Amino acid sequence: MNAQAILDDLHRRGVSFSVNGDTLRTRGPVGAVTQADLAALRKVKAEAMVIIREEEADRIEERGAIIEFCAFKSRREAERLARDEQHPGTAA
DSSP: HHHHHHHHHHHHHTTTHHHHHHHEEOOTTTSSSOOOHHHHHHHHHHHHHHHHHHHHHHHHHHHHHHHHHHHHHHHHHHHHHHHHHTTTTTOO
């Protein structure tokens, strides 16, 4: 299985992902991620992290556009607010 297929399968089971530096974190229902899933993720970790970062950037850009339009914010401010929503408690 490639990284996208593994991520898609885990997403369907309610698992979400985050990347912090070189760390890939999973979050989901108890038992949703098996030891076999973790072993498969380790094999494609670098590729999975690229995909997750790209997906996050796309979500921030999309949310930024919504905030810009609906809240009459500059694009820069809107994307900052969108990043803050994705990562509460972190300063940009």
